[in-house]
Amino acid sequence: MKETYLTAEQIAKALRISKEKVSLLAKHGLFPKPLKLHTGAVLWSEKEVKDWVGMKQQTEDWISKDVDSRLF
Secondary structure: OOOEEEHHHHHHHHOOEEEEEEEHHHHHHOOOOEOOOOOEEEEEEEEHHHHHHHHHHHOOOOOOOOOOOOHO
């Protein structure tokens, strides 16, 4: 299966948080680490993000039920 990747903008829109918050969460180890490409692009593994969201939904009420999962 081919791995797909998401931008901070896609993640922020789906989670309804800012792009800056996505980056800060990752920086502080509270979100999956991004891949930094030689082109300067910063991307997150879609699978890792989905796994993180699933774990958060099971353990906390942090993410609302209306997360736009169509973006993943």
